[in-house]
Amino acid sequence: MSATxxxxxxxxxxxxxxxxxxxxxxxxxxxxGVTAKEVARxxxxxxxxxxxxxxILVAEGYLVRMPDLHGFALGQKVGGLVGGAAxxxxxxxAARTTLNDLRSTIRFGVHLVxxxxxxxxxxxxxxxxxxxSAPLITRYLHASAIGxxxxxxxxxxxxxxxxxxxxxxxxxxxxxxxxxxxxxxxxRNRGYASQRGELRVDSACLAVPVWSHTRALxxxxxxxxxxxxxxxxxxxxxxVRACADLLGPLVS
Amino acid sequence: xxxxxxxxxxxxxxxxxxxxxxxxxxxxxxxxSVAAVAPSAAAxxxxxxxxxxxxxxxxxxxxxxxxxxxxxxxxVTQFARRMASASGLYSYAAKAxxxxxxxxxxxxxxxxxxxxxxxxxxxxxxxxxxxAGTLGLEHPHSQLTLAVCxxxxxxxxxxxxxxxxxxxxxxxxxxxxxxVALVLAIxxxxxxxxxxxxxxxxxxxxxxxxVTLGVLLAVTSFVGFESSGTLxxxxxxxxRVVPRALLWTPVALAGLYLVVVGVQTSLFDGQxxxxxxxxxxxxxxxxxxxxDVLSFLLDLGIFSSWFACLMGxxxxxxxxxxxxxxxxxxxxxxxxxxxxxxxPYVAIAVTVPVIAAVPLVVAHLRASLMDVFVDLLTLSxxxxxxxxxxxxxxxxxxxxxxxxxTPAPVVVGAAAATSIVFLVCWTxxxxxxxxxxxxxxxxxxxLLGWARLGFLRWRKPGVLAEVGLYDEPLASDMLPVINxxxxx
Numbered sequence: 001m002s003a004t005x006x007x008x009x010x011x012x013x014x015x016x017x018x019x020x021x022x023x024x025x026x027x028x029x030x031x032x033g034v035t036a037k038e039v040a041r042x043x044x045x046x047x048x049x050x051x052x053x054x055x056i057l058v059a060e061g062y063l064v065r066m067p068d069l070h071g072f073a074l075g076q077k078v079g080g081l082v083g084g085a086a087x088x089x090x091x092x093x094a095a096r097t098t099l100n101d102l103r104s105t106i107r108f109g110v111h112l113v114x115x116x117x118x119x120x121x122x123x124x125x126x127x128x129x130x131x132x133s134a135p136l137i138t139r140y141l142h143a144s145a146i147g148x149x150x151x152x153x154x155x156x157x158x159x160x161x162x163x164x165x166x167x168x169x170x171x172x173x174x175x176x177x178x179x180x181x182x183x184x185x186x187x188r189n190r191g192y193a194s195q196r197g198e199l200r201v202d203s204a205c206l207a208v209p210v211w212s213h214t215r216a217l218x219x220x221x222x223x224x225x226x227x228x229x230x231x232x233x234x235x236x237x238x239x240v241r242a243c244a245d246l247l248g249p250l251v252s
Numbered sequence: 253x254x255x256x257x258x259x260x261x262x263x264x265x266x267x268x269x270x271x272x273x274x275x276x277x278x279x280x281x282x283x284x285s286v287a288a289v290a291p292s293a294a295a296x297x298x299x300x301x302x303x304x305x306x307x308x309x310x311x312x313x314x315x316x317x318x319x320x321x322x323x324x325x326x327x328v329t330q331f332a333r334r335m336a337s338a339s340g341l342y343s344y345a346a347k348a349x350x351x352x353x354x355x356x357x358x359x360x361x362x363x364x365x366x367x368x369x370x371x372x373x374x375x376x377x378x379x380x381x382x383x384a385g386t387l388g389l390e391h392p393h394s395q396l397t398l399a400v401c402x403x404x405x406x407x408x409x410x411x412x413x414x415x416x417x418x419x420x421x422x423x424x425x426x427x428x429x430x431x432v433a434l435v436l437a438i439x440x441x442x443x444x445x446x447x448x449x450x451x452x453x454x455x456x457x458x459x460x461x462x463v464t465l466g467v468l469l470a471v472t473s474f475v476g477f478e479s480s481g482t483l484x485x486x487x488x489x490x491x492r493v494v495p496r497a498l499l500w501t502p503v504a505l506a507g508l509y510l511v512v513v514g515v516q517t518s519l520f521d522g523q524x525x526x527x528x529x530x531x532x533x534x535x536x537x538x539x540x541x542x543x544d545v546l547s548f549l550l551d552l553g554i555f556s557s558w559f560a561c562l563m564g565x566x567x568x569x570x571x572x573x574x575x576x577x578x579x580x581x582x583x584x585x586x587x588x589x590x591x592x593x594x595x596p597y598v599a600i601a602v603t604v605p606v607i608a609a610v611p612l613v614v615a616h617l618r619a620s621l622m623d624v625f626v627d628l629l630t631l632s633x634x635x636x637x638x639x640x641x642x643x644x645x646x647x648x649x650x651x652x653x654x655x656x657x658t659p660a661p662v663v664v665g666a667a668a669a670t671s672i673v674f675l676v677c678w679t680x681x682x683x684x685x686x687x688x689x690x691x692x693x694x695x696x697x698x699l700l701g702w703a704r705l706g707f708l709r710w711r712k713p714g715v716l717a718e719v720g721l722y723d724e725p726l727a728s729d730m731l732p733v734i735n736x737x738x739x740x
Contacts, residue, residue, distance in 0.1 A: 028735075029735075029738070030735070031734075031735030031737075032730070032733075032735065035655055036654065036655060036656045037655040037656075047656075047658065048658040048660075051656045051658065055333045055334065055491065058333075058334075058491050059333070059489060059491035059492040060489075060492070061489075061729075064725045064729050064730045065334060065335075065725060066725065067263070067724040067725060069334060069335060069347065069654055070654055070655065073730045073731070074730065074731040074733065075729060075730060075731065076728070076729055076730065076731060078731055079731050113734075117736075118735070118736055118738075119733050119734060119735050119736055120733070120734040120736065121732065121733050121734075122732035122733070122734075125732060130727050130728070131727065131732055132263065132727040134727075134730065134731075134732050134733060134734050135730070137734045138733075138734050138735045141734070141736070146734065147734070150736070160736065160737070161737065162737070165737070
């Protein structure tokens with residue numbers, strides 16, 4: 001292909017660009033793990049075209065094919081598109097220092113996530129134990145401590161997470177709606193959420209909320225540990241809560 | 253599928269950690285594919301043999317072979333667009349056909365690479381000796397000279413390969429450009445200067461059997477083109493660059509070979525028929541025409557091509573071994589990488605002495621060096637063709653498993669696999685096993701592989717879950733966002 005023909009948009013190419021953007025939008029909307037077939041069905045673009053567009057977007061780094069090779073997720077390059085606005089949000093230096101102080105006393109992964117209207121973003125991932133569960137939590141929100149904090153804040157959790165989505169990630173995942181009711185009541189009473197082996201058989205996590213001055217859930221500090229050391233997480237709640245109180249004014 | 257994937261876990265480090273990730277550009281990846289084919293060495297030998305078999309139909313044989321190989325390339329890109337691998341067809345087959353077939357594909361492919369590397373080491377050694385002889389340095393054909401030349405060639409290649417994939421790819425690229433240019437220039441010169449001898453000396457009456465064998469031989473002049481699939485982890489934009497190299501290499505080679513076949517058909521027309529029995533008809537023709545400078549330059553070009561092919565085939569071979577080492581299918585030390593250079597140096601250090609020793613030992617046993625060449629390349633061709641056939645079958649199955657199947661890959665996969673099976677079976681039925689001993693050697697090597705598989709299944713079944721390891725996307729490749737469903 002010559003340089004001029006590459007720069008020149010021919011008759012059908014605007015349509016191709018529109019379709020590519022539509023595919024990108026569909027993956028963004030449905031979240032990590034959406035399959036090629038689902039994208040084709042939702043967008044109404046012919047399957048063969050959808051598959052080709054998905055592969056192009058993966059090749060360019062805008063999408064990532066998940067390790068199971070079936071699903072897709074947004075790639076890092078999407079973050080770069082808007083000058084970092086969609087990239088990992090940066091937290092202020094004071095918040096980062098506070099987190100690092102906590103990390104120096106705790107031997108587990110310590111992450112800061114921010115709650116938004118349409119997504120939960122990882123604002124500060126532990127450098128020693130990188131946060132790798134975003135696609136998994138997107139699929140199994142109810143099985144994660146981070147997701148349970150969010151659901152516990154809803155007037156009725158079913159509006160945020162339909163019962164049809166209560167699928168099991170592992171053999172231990174709580175999926176009965178009544179059990180979820182009880183579990184979220186417990187989260188509200190205790191002031192933190194936790195799970196062990198419900199998202200992945202080999203890990204446990206615990207999330208402590210960060211409140212704004214109007215007492216809205218704005219962020220959470222999440223700890224992750226190997227499942228066999230899950231018992232060591234709860235005794236840390238006091239220390240983590242103290243850090244969360246410090247972070248409140250810094251992130252809201 | 254591996255244990256990690258079944259948990260849906262995203263890794264923070266690549267399972268191929270240690271290789272220098274994401275550094276090769278398109279030309280370097282293309283160089284890998286081209287080098288492993290050794291196009292100029294193939295262009296001065298295989299067309300001559302096919303012309304001898306099929307006469308004027310040789311060009312059709314090459315055209316048919318080109319179509320078949322491009323179809324195979326299309327099947328391979330279905331995988332290369334979707335997974336970045338360091339073991340090429342082996343990991344591709346693993347995602348579609350299950351462990352035994354994947355292992356068969358990988359093992360057979362390794363026989364292909366190893367055979368090609370050994371033939372290349374021998375070829376580069378012979379031509380180095382011949383070049384030295386022309387320069388009046390030593391007697392070119394004594395066994396000792398050959399051994400020294402082969403060892404020298406192999407050691408230099410090993411040093412380049414350990415030093416870095418980028419360096420060896422760039423050297424290969426330069427060598428290939430030089431050698432293809434030399435071969436083309438020489439053919440043109442010969443065509444302009446050859447004096448027409450008596451006509452009708454070369455009479456070939458191509459039958460269907462001869463043309464089929466010609467197509468099969470022509471296909472073997474493309475093998476190795478799939479080897480850029482082993483650079484998935486090291487390529488800068490693997491899903492763009494690797495498929496492009498896999499498609500463009502056979503297309504460009506087809507162009508080269510068709511020109512060369514056309515030129516050679518007219519060149520050999522009117523030359524004594526015995527010319528085509530020698531194995532390197534172009535060089536012999538140059539000598540016949542008393543073109544000493546031309547024959548020296550041709551030797552130089554072919555030496556470059558063999559040397560690049562030695563590196564190309566070995567680089568691919570050691571990456572398959574490296575991946576198997578990481579999986580546990582091979583001893584884990586095959587999976588070690590050099591801390592600074594990011595190359596699988598242990599695998600290189602283990603395979604290179606074998607690559608040098610086998611052709612020298614076989615050369616000692618066989619009457620003529622030409623026989624050794626034919627033996628090694630036949631063995632290698634068996635290896636390549638079996639893995640091609642399997643991967644063409646695998647492509648539509650892979651896409652079906654992913655839920656991304658469209659009609660084209662089914663048609664192409666079936667056509668490519670059928671053509672390969674037909675070519676191999678028809679040739680065996682019409683001609684028998686051309687080199688019985690080596691068909692046996694191939695089967696024995698495959699049995700050794702299957703024995704290894706059986707041992708693993710018996711003693712270390714956990715290892716087999718890791719078969720098909722590839723460069724998975726990492727947490728750092730994705731936006732760390734948890735999407736929430738739309739609220740009504």
